[in-house]
Amino acid sequence: MIEKAKKAAREAGKILLKHFGNVPQSAVRKKARNDFISFVDEKSEETIIKIIRSAFPDHAILAEEGGAFENDNPYRWIIDPLDGTTNYLHSIPVFAVSIALEYKNSLIAGVIYSPLSDEIFWASKGEGAFFNGRSISVSGTSILEESFIATGFPFKNKELLSDYLEVFKNIFQKCIGARRIGTAAIDLAYVAAGRFDGFWEIGLKPWDVAAGAIIIEEAGGIVTNFWGGFQYLNNPYIIASNGKIHKEMGEIIKQVFPSAPCADKFSK
Incomplete structure (x- = not known):
């Protein structure tokens, strides 16, 4: 499951890179106050959902841009196809794809991918956390x-x-x-x-x-x-x-x- 999530994040990242700096204002819509969306968010989400559903067609999905498939399956994917949309739309190079998986309402896996820096962070429950293949841990700062x-x-x-x-x-x-x-x-x-x-x-x-x-x-x-x-x-x-x-x-x-x-x- 974590490998599918990593694949989906990287494929979505390719879409974000392809259009970065080239999204016209006419392609941007307002979802809510100070909250925007473009076709890039939607294409990224579609790509992630397609990869996940091809492998796990019965799993539930909660995605930011509305690509939800709610059911009583104990597995649920939680997807943000473009976190940092405002940065992205203003050509600020800090944005990411975020994909998580729950089992019976408990988080069991997560992937965050920063396409421009090609940095990928991931974790599976009980298996530790990783960055570009290396084990990571939080800082030791105590105050x-x-x-x-x-x-x-x-x-x-x-x-x-x-x-x-x-x-x-x-x-x-x-x-x-x-x-x-x-x-x-x-x-x-x-x-x-x-x-x-x-x-x-x-x-x-x-x-x-x-x-x-x-x-x-x-x-x-x-x-x-x-x-x-x-x-x-x-x-x-x-x-x-x-x-x-x-x-x-x-x-x-x-x-x-x-x-x-x-x-x-x-x-x-």
């Missing part, structure tokens, strides 16, 4: 003051901007540096590989998180919601870390978010 942190802006939920900025200020003042690169899949992959020590974001969807979460966990890290729960796939408040700074990050975040805001604050 926030020595940590390098990634984040994502709540661009779809700007009504939460004040709270987000308060958390950002409190974390940024303690860590050695922070980055916002525009794709959660790569942020999570970088945590798994030890490039970042931690990551947090508001407003993520299952396809943004699933592959990265299993890769981080297999690399020795932790992924939770803001309040320490492991039901993060359907919770838009995500913390991911090497595990050693997780509690400290969570305590800072909970000063601003002691409990979850009303669900209707989030874009569909």
Whole structure:
């Protein structure tokens, strides 16, 4: 299954590379506030689904651009055919394909592929995490003051901007540096590989998180919601870390978010 996921990610990556820098504005549509799609997202998703369904025709599928096949099969694929669409459409070379697999609602495999850098991260439950064929693990940084942190802006939920900025200020003042690169899949992959020590974001969807979460966990890290729960796939408040700074990050975040805001604050 992981080999099929890797093949699908690489084939989708070829499509992204073919059209990178050549998507006309007329080919871009608006899905929701600050959320866009083009034929490239759709062709990438079609390619991934075709490869998966040719091998596993009975498996369920949840895909960002609507290519869903829901049934009662215990296996479900979770697909983001182009994570970092805004980057992609503005010719910023940071984007990825993300594919994950659940079995009975538990993540068992994940692949994240960055086509331009030809970097592929993957993991299978109980088998460890890998980057371009090498085993990877999260960083050993043990305190926030020595940590390098990634984040994502709540661009779809700007009504939460004040709270987000308060958390950002409190974390940024303690860590050695922070980055916002525009794709959660790569942020999570970088945590798994030890490039970042931690990551947090508001407003993520299952396809943004699933592959990265299993890769981080297999690399020795932790992924939770803001309040320490492991039901993060359907919770838009995500913390991911090497595990050693997780509690400290969570305590800072909970000063601003002691409990979850009303669900209707989030874009569909």
